[in-house]
Amino acid sequence: MPEGHSVHRLAKQFTSVFAGERLAVSSPQGRFAAGAEQLDGATLLSALAHGKQLFLRFDNDRVLRVHLGLYGAWSFGGDATFRGASSIGAPRRIGESEQPSGNGDAHGGYAGPPEPVGAVRVRLVSAHGWADLRGPTACEVITPAEEAAVRTRLGPDPLQPRSDGGLFARRILSSISPVGVQLMNQAVIAGIGNVYRAEVLFLQGISPWRPGRQLSEDEVAGIWADTVRLMKDGVGEGRIITTTAEARGGRPKASAPHYVYKRTGEPCRRCGAPVLTAEMAARNVYWCPQCQAD
Structure with a gap:
């Protein structure tokens, strides 16, 4: 969606x-x-x-x-x-x-x-x-x-000027649920979907299966900062593009827009390991088993 x-x-x-x-x-x-x-x-x-x-x-x-x-x-x-x-x-x-x-x-x-x-x-x-x-x-x-x-029932929206990243951090860090599940919960953070979840966790090197309580404050702050940055880019681009020019190897943005999302079995753009996928909270989640080791 x-x-x-x-x-x-x-x-x-x-x-x-x-x-x-x-x-x-x-x-x-x-x-x-x-x-x-x-x-x-x-x-x-x-x-x-x-x-x-x-x-x-x-x-x-x-x-x-x-x-x-x-x-x-x-x-x-x-x-x-x-x-x-x-x-x-x-x-x-x-x-x-x-x-x-x-x-x-x-x-x-x-x-x-x-x-x-x-x-x-x-x-x-x-x-x-x-x-x-x-x-x-x-x-x-x-x-x-x-x-x-x-x-009021929704979590903070990273694209709103005075959105509360601290509230997001407190909700993530207080839960034993996997961070990949929490990022899809609109009461924790509003606006993230399957693409942003996969890409932000890859950029931060965090396994989607890691319980929220096992993350550090710096890791949660990194998730928030990358989400704000990528979603602002999405507003400007009109689509979700998370890869750098270097990661795309000179290819156009449209041909290589993501690091792991919908790249099951393809080589990770950083380490070459095959990208994995599994069902998490009724949606497919994508991650690199080496770059995002537990």
């Missing part, structure tokens, strides 16, 4: 192209008709990402909460003033790369949004652009108080 960097890109795009705009909100497939009616005609005030959750805040004290899950994605378009990606969401649906919207032209030729294609759960339309949501795991209208309650 989309990891935290994609949701932060969504929040930035909604803020850029829709904040301050009065929106026509509808549910072309009909499943969100009651929710759309609560938002139709309201003005979007702001968009915020917390981990994998997106909160769109409107001027009528209503918030649209969206969790894309495995298959959710947003599509965008608009006139010549509309600038942004054409789609952002689940890699299974659209892939990690994001292309410019390319809608409209230099003369403002824009006839409004196209006819809905597929099962569009929610459509947002402003004077200059539109956004369609398909396939989310969660999509609901809530109050600001309910938004606050949802966010």
